[in-house]
Amino acid sequence: xxxxxxxxxxxxxxxxxxxxxxxxxxxxxxxxxxxxxxxxxxxxxxxxxxxxxxxxxxxxxxxxxxxxxxxxxxxxxxxxxxxxxxxxxxxxxxxxxxxxxxxxxxxxxxxxxxxxxxxxxxxxxxxxxxxxxxxxxxxxxxxxxxxxxxxxxxxxxxxxxxxxxxxxxxxxxxxxxxxxxxxxxxxxxxxxxxxxxxxxxxxxxxxxxxxxxxxxxxxxxxxxxxxxxxxxxxxxxxxxxxxxxxxxxxxxxxxxxxxxxxxxxxxxxxxxxxxxxxxxxxxxxxxxxxxxxxxxxxxxxxxxxxxxxxxxxxxxxxxxxxxxxxxxxxxxxxxxxxxxxxxxxxxxxxxxxxxxx
Numbered sequence: 558x559x560x561x562x563x564x565x566x567x568x569x570x571x572x573x574x575x576x577x578x579x580x581x582x583x584x585x586x587x588x589x590x591x592x593x594x595x596x597x598x599x600x601x602x603x604x605x606x607x608x609x610x611x612x613x614x615x616x617x618x619x620x621x622x623x624x625x626x627x628x629x630x631x632x633x634x635x636x637x638x639x640x641x642x643x644x645x646x647x648x649x650x651x652x653x654x655x656x657x658x659x660x661x662x663x664x665x666x667x668x669x670x671x672x673x674x675x676x677x678x679x680x681x682x683x684x685x686x687x688x689x690x691x692x693x694x695x696x697x698x699x700x701x702x703x704x705x706x707x708x709x710x711x712x713x714x715x716x717x718x719x720x721x722x723x724x725x726x727x728x729x730x731x732x733x734x735x736x737x738x739x740x741x742x743x744x745x746x747x748x749x750x751x752x753x754x755x756x757x758x759x760x761x762x763x764x765x766x767x768x769x770x771x772x773x774x775x776x777x778x779x780x781x782x783x784x785x786x787x788x789x790x791x792x793x794x795x796x797x798x799x800x801x802x803x804x805x806x807x808x809x810x811x812x813x814x815x816x817x818x819x820x821x822x823x824x825x826x827x828x829x830x831x832x833x834x835x836x837x838x839x840x841x842x843x844x845x846x847x848x849x850x851x852x853x854x855x856x857x858x859x860x861x862x863x864x865x866x867x868x869x870x871x872x873x874x875x876x877x878x879x880x881x882x883x884x885x886x887x888x889x890x891x892x893x894x895x896x897x898x899x900x901x902x903x904x905x906x907x908x909x910x911x912x913x914x
């Protein structure tokens with residue numbers, strides 16, 4: 558953890574340097590990105606610097622404890638408990654700020670929800686998940702923006718891409734990555750049988766432009782006519798955009814806006830987030846020996862949660878949490894689950910760090 562904190566401090570120092578660099582300050586979009594990232598790291602950097610100063614103070618007090626002067630030893634012995642208590646308090650705050658991994662302090666992220674097995678019912682479940690996250694975001698005071706959506710004729714979503722912005726947004730929403738399963742009687746089911754269907758959620762930290770250098774030469778851009786469910790044309794102009802990244806083969810399509818320029822901007826945001834996430838995943842693989850057992854950084858292909866409507870039950874399989882208030886959860890009150898997941902990670906992180914001395 559200290560290695561990660563040292564990296565964050567180094568990045569914070571670099572951002573402070575850039576804030577006074579004429580090349581950066583003369584570029585409105587770049588200075589905005591730098592200022593945003595700098596702001597997201599300020600509290601963490603301030604606390605870690607305070608923690609290091611307290612460590613230095615404790616080292617000095619330890620020297621005083623070995624002094625030949627009895628009064629100095631007595632003074633040091635009296636000061637030590639208070640300084641150690643302050644350090645423990647700051648360390649606890651640092652643990653809270655680092656729960657969720659290196660990207661925990663991101664204030665922006667992209668979420669992609671896709672219908673899985675289950676046909677129309679899975680698409681309707683994907684829509685329900687979107688509604689749940691939308692209401693939760695409103696409760697938390699986060700901004701939410703639809704980047705792209707592929708609807709079905711019954712009102713469900715084959716897939717939908719969203720952007721979130723706000724304090725603690727990635728720290729909390731990253732726990733939603735994985736497979737979600739629903740058990741309920743579909744509205745179209747005449748015999749009242751319970752069906753099981755699924756959807757997948759991916760939550761990606763949204764990088765600043767300065768973190769992902771994506772040039773037009775790095776991808777192929779195709780323009781085509783947008784179409785809606787059943788082949789119905791959304792508009793007759795060629796405004797839809799498809800981006801194919803040459804190196805990775807990643808493909809992003811966007812057709813929601815009537816403006817080609819707006820579709821391109823949204824497609825680039827998603828492509829950058831996927832590229833950044835891919836890079837982070839590769840870094841995690843390189844550091845396999847250091848990999849944490851935190852649930853927030855788990856395998857996205859795993860089934861993480863089951864929503865059982867007949868029993869009004871939701872179960873998060875990663876920490877064995879079962880709540881019989883699915884009606885409240887699906888209405889947007891995600892906090893009981895999120896708090897449970899974060900507390901689990903906090904406990905794991907604490908036990909892995911051992912004592913400070």
